[in-house]
Amino acid sequence: MSQFHRQSLVAYGQPLCETIADRPTPRGSEVLVRVSCCGVCHSDLHLQDGYFELGGDRRLDITKDRPLPFTLGHEIAGIIEVAGEAADGATIGHRVAVYPWIGCGTCAACRAGDENMCSSHRHLGIAADGGYATHVLVPHPRYLIDYAPLAADLAGPLMCSGLTAYAALKRLADRPERGPVLLVGLGGVGMMGLALARALFRDPPFVADIDAAKRTAALAAGAAQAFDPSDPQARRAVMTATGGVLAACDFVGSDKSLQFATGVLARGGKVVVTGLLGGNFSIAAAMIAIKAMTIEGTLTGTLAEARELIELAKSGKIAPIPTRARPLNQAQAALDDLRAGRVVGRTVLTA
Numbered sequence: 001m002s003q004f005h006r007q008s009l010v011a012y013g014q015p016l017c018e019t020i021a022d023r024p025t026p027r028g029s030e031v032l033v034r035v036s037c038c039g040v041c042h043s044d045l046h047l048q049d050g051y052f053e054l055g056g057d058r059r060l061d062i063t064k065d066r067p068l069p070f071t072l073g074h075e076i077a078g079i080i081e082v083a084g085e086a087a088d089g090a091t092i093g094h095r096v097a098v099y100p101w102i103g104c105g106t107c108a109a110c111r112a113g114d115e116n117m118c119s120s121h122r123h124l125g126i127a128a129d130g131g132y133a134t135h136v137l138v139p140h141p142r143y144l145i146d147y148a149p150l151a152a153d154l155a156g157p158l159m160c161s162g163l164t165a166y167a168a169l170k171r172l173a174d175r176p177e178r179g180p181v182l183l184v185g186l187g188g189v190g191m192m193g194l195a196l197a198r199a200l201f202r203d204p205p206f207v208a209d210i211d212a213a214k215r216t217a218a219l220a221a222g223a224a225q226a227f228d229p230s231d232p233q234a235r236r237a238v239m240t241a242t243g244g245v246l247a248a249c250d251f252v253g254s255d256k257s258l259q260f261a262t263g264v265l266a267r268g269g270k271v272v273v274t275g276l277l278g279g280n281f282s283i284a285a286a287m288i289a290i291k292a293m294t295i296e297g298t299l300t301g302t303l304a305e306a307r308e309l310i311e312l313a314k315s316g317k318i319a320p321i322p323t324r325a326r327p328l329n330q331a332q333a334a335l336d337d338l339r340a341g342r343v344v345g346r347t348v349l350t351a
Ligand SMILES: [Zn+2]
Pocket: 041, 042, 043, 044, 074, 160, 161
């Protein structure tokens, strides 16, 4: 039996370390995928910490129901290596993106197709072992999406940062037909959002980030105009440039980013929030009605949306975003660089 190398979380708040186990044998509908690459996501930092910041001194503990050692990583592209006897449709050697947001399959959310919202989920890299490894075990071939002829280092990140951005942009409904959208936060999800907005919407988007290097990268990738939300004049500048924004995505999810995004809305405007950075947001309650404002949260996306997104990418309409590949044994260094804000675009680990 061949071996299975993983970069494992062995204690919260501690560096990942390599663990070696026997390669798992898929049973029933299970499929063993050999990992070609796995994207490094900002949420992996929260999982390593074991909590989310809620603002003030409050934290949301997320250490429960996850036996250690545990393998992070949910942006997986790989090759089908072994399939269980009931894994119909799984073809050995096929290149597949792995939809990681796998639910229990029986609750109301799962029955409606919203496995990403399942409360007793088996999300890969979150509740079940993920892709910072040479192999990942997937419970059913329905979660595997053929991505050829796309590159693995695009297909993997499409399953989280791409899907999150895509689902957020869809929830803006028809507002982008009436003017440019505003994208706040230009990390991996934000840059993916920019590439998708360029593919889906008529007008190039406005963008905002406190980091000058990220603003420069966004302008190079086709943003109409870039703003620094830490500049006290930024709100006025956005209002002057747009007359008020009808559609915004907050890919940061902090008190400051949401304050900025809601502060530049036109009447009838909407902010879709995907970011998880933390903090405590407050707003004058009357402004919600006066501005006929919508604030909506999203959590990744559905399997159907993941398939739509892969098809969109195959059409060639999504411009590539900067991506750096690093070997699997540099997983911790990649997380450290992400935490320190030293990453422009995406990082993928290659097994
Ligand atoms: Zn993610």
